[in-house]
Amino acid sequence: MEQPLAPFSVCNLAAVNLAQMADKETKTVNFEKLRQTVETGVRMQDNVIDATPYFLEENQKQALGERRVGLGVMGLHDLLIYCETEYGSDKGNELVDKVFETIATTAYRASVELGKEKGSFPFLVGETDAETASLREAFTNTGFMKKMPEDIRENIKEHGIRNSHLLTVAPTGSTGTMVGVSTGLEPYFSFSYFRSGRLGKFIEVKADIVQEYLDQHPEADPNNLPEWFISAMELAPQAHADVQCVIQRWIDSSISKTVNAPRGYTVEQVQKVYERLYKGGAKGGTVYVDGSRDAQVLTLKAEENTFDEEIEAPKEETKPHVVLVDTINEIRSTDVTIGSEVGNTCPVCRQGTVEEMGGCNTCTNCGAQLKCGL
Template sequence: MNSEVLTAKLARREGRQVESAEELLHRVSGALGEVERRYGGDEAAVRRWTARYRALMEENRFWPSGRILNNSGTRQGQLASCFVLPLSDDFGSVFDTLKSAAGCHRSGGGTGFDLTPLRERGAPISTAEAGGASGPVSWLRLFDAETHVVAQGGKMRGANLASLSVRHPDIMEFIDAKRVVGRLHNFNISVAMDDAFMRAVEAREEIELVGPVPGRKARRIAATEIWQRVCENAWRTGDPGVLFVDAINRANPLLDHLGPIRTTNPCGEQTLYPYEASNLGSLNLAAFLLPDRSGIDWELLRETVGDAVRLLDSAIDASRYPEPRITEMARANRRLGLGVMGYADLLIALGVRYDSEDALGLIDRLGGVIRDSAWQASEALAQERGAYPNWPHSGRPTPARNCAITTIAPTGTISMVAGCSSGIEPRFAPVWNKDVLRSDGVSYADEDLVGELQQHAGLERGEALELLRHKPVDELPLPAHVTAPYRYAHEIPATWHVRTVARWQMYTDNAVSKTVNLPQACGADDVSDAFLEAWRLGCKGLSVYREGSRDRDLLTASHVTREPEPPRQSKRLTGEL
C-alpha cells in the first residue's frame, strides 16, 4: 500500500489537518461495517465486518473506488463513481438533467448521456421565431461548460461520456465534435452501433438516417462513409470510441422489463440505465500470487471476492445520492462494479507473455473463479438481505442481491495506492512518467526489470535505470527467457489488446474498459481493424489511443517517438473491408 498516494489523493482535509492513512482506513471500514445494523446485525457483526473490510485494504487484496475512500463516513457521503442521466427532446428536461449532472459532478461522480433523443440540427421546433433546432452537439457544449465550472469549485475534474446512435441525422457532426484539439475537454464520445449497421459496413451497403421525431427520415448514406469518419477521427484524437449496443443488451437481464441500455459511464465499463448509479472497486490480482510464485491462491481469491461483493453492496446503502430518482434506481437494481487490477504484474510474476495463448487461458481461470464466486456471494446476500427489487423481472432462477456484479474499470488512483498495474492494461513502458500529483508528474520504472538487471548483469540501480532509458528490452544484457514476459503497451499488437478485452468480457457482467494502444506511425486502417475485430469477438465497446494524438498524454515513455504520419487510406476503409 502506498500511503503517500492514499493520503495525497483521497484523505479528508480540515484546514491544515490531513487525515492519515490509518485514520482513512478506520473511517471507511467503520462506515461500511455500520450497514450491518440495517439488516439486524449486532455489535459483534459490525466489528467483524469492519475488521474484514479493513483487512481487504491493509493486505492490499482489494480497494474500493476513490469515491468510497474519499466520501465514506463523511457529511457528503456520496459513494457512487458513475451515473447515467436521461436526455429527452424537451427544453425544460434538458436543463433538469443539467442540474442533476452538476450535483453528480459536485460529489465527484462521472456522468454518461445518450444524445439520440435530441432532434437534429434545423429540425422544426415550436418557437415560431426560431430557425430550427440547434442539434445534439450544441447541447453537448453546454454540458461541457457546466463540468468545467463545477470542477473549478470542487476537488476534482468531472468526467462525461456522450453517445449518439449511428442512425441519427447529425451523426457526422457528432463524430467530428472533438476533431479540434482541446474542444469538449471534459467529454469522451462514442458512437452507438447496432449489428445491422456493422453488417452494412461489411457488405458496403447504405443505411437510413432517421430523426428522433417520428416520421422524419433524413437521408440514406453509405455505412462505410460513417465508418471511415469514425476511424479517421479516432486515429487523430482518440475519439470517438464505439459502443456495440446489441452486444450490451444481449447480456442485459432487465431488457424485457426496462428496455434497452443505450449508453455507459465515462470510461465505458458500466452499462447503465437512466438515473442508475454504480460504485466500483478492484481486486489486486498480484496479491494472490503464492509465496513461491508457483501459482495463485485460489481459496484466498474466492474469499476476497465474497467480502468485496458485500462491501460494494453495503456501499449502496451507505451512499447519499445526489437526488431521489438516482437513489430509487440504484437500490432497485443494486448494480455493482467489481473489477481487477494488477493483471500485468501477475503475468510477469508467473512468466507469462501478455500476448499469448497462455495468458488467455489464465483469463479463463481467473474470470471463471471471480464470476462464480461473485454470484455465489450475491445469492447468499439475497438470502440474508433480500433480492434486488427488479430481480423477479430478470429471468434469473435463483434470487440474487445484484442485477450485475463484475466489470473491468480503469484504476488510475487505486492502482497507484495498491502499487500495481492498472486494470487489465499491460505495463506501459520500462521507464515512464505519469501526469499526476505534481506539476512535472511522477516518474516510474519497472522495478522487476530493474531487479533482473541488478541480479543477472550485476548493475547498480542507477546504471540499470540509465540502460532502460536508452535500450529496448530485447537488447538488454539479460537471457531471453528472463525478458520474454516483459511486454509493454506499444509493443503488443492491437489484435492482442482486442483479444484480451474480448476474453475478459466473456466473464464480465457489465463491460470492459481498456485502452487499445496504437503506435504513432499506424494508420486509420489499423483503427478500423481493431474496431471490427472487437465487434466480431463480442466486445461491448472499444476505444483506441494512438501515441501522441493528443496535446498532452497522461502517460509518456522515456524513449523518443517519431512524428505522426498522415492517416493511411486502405481498401478496408474506402472499398473492400
C-alpha cells in the same frame, strides 16, 4: 462513455489487486485467496449501497432497486509477470480466462448467498410469486447468464440474487498508480523512465516489479528482460483487443481498455481492430494511435506504415524510456503534477498531459483512460 447505465444509475466501484493473488514461490495464482477476496468485495460493495447518502431521490430509487455494483481489477499484468506468463500470448489468455471465470462465478455465487440472507434486488421481485418467477427466468436467460454454470442459474431461479450487476473493469488510474501496480487490465506502458535529480543528473528508475525481479536475479540484464515483461507499445493491437475479448466473456457490464497502436496505423487498420473487438464480444473499445494527437497534417494513409494488419507491430530494439522532469527545481517551485485530473502529467507514461476525451480523463501520449466521470 464505456459504461452503459440506466437513467440515474450509480457507479459503485471497487477493484481486486491481482498482484496480491500471485504465489511468488510457485509462480501460480492463489485461486483460494482470490475467491475469498471477491466474496469479501461483493459483500462490502453491497453494504456501500445502503451506506451511501444519495443527493437525488431518483439516484436512491435506482441504486436501491437494482443494487448494481462493479467489482473490477488492477495489477493484471503484475500477476502475469509473477506467473512468468506473457500478456497477450495464448498461454497468457488461458490464464486470464481462468482468473476472470473465477472472479465472475465467485461473485455471482456470493450475491446469491446475499440474496438468501437479505433478499433479492427489488427490481427482480414481482407483485406475485408467479411474476417473481417470470422475472428470475428472464434474468437467467440473458446472453451473459447463459454462460454461467447451471448451479448458479438454478439458484437464482430458486432464491433470487442480491445484485443486478456485479462486475466491470474501470481504469483504476489513480488507485493502481497509488499502490504501485499496473492499472486496470492494462499492460505496463513502460518499465523504466528517467527521473532528473536536483544536481541535473538523470537517474534511471525501474518500475517496482522490475526492480523486484532484478533484486532477485542479480545476473539478469536489465536491458534484456524475459518476454513476460512486454510493454503496451510492444504488444500488437490485435493482442490488446483479444485480451479484452477474453475478459469480456466474464464481465456482465463493460470494460475500460486502450488498444495501443503504433505510429502510422491507418484508418483501415483501426477499423479492423474495432471489428475484431465487436466480433469478439466486447461492449466497447478505444484505439489510440501513437502520435495521433501531435501537431501534424492529418492523412488517411500513413507512408511510414509497412506492416499488414495481421502482422505484429515491429518491436523496438531497446525498451522505450519515458523522461520525467519533475525534480529539477525544488518541489515547491515545480509545476509538474502527476495525477489523473485534467492538466496533470500522466501517471502511467509520465510524459503526456491528461485531457478530457469522451467523458474520460485520458493521456494525450499513451491514451490511458485514468478517470471517467460516470
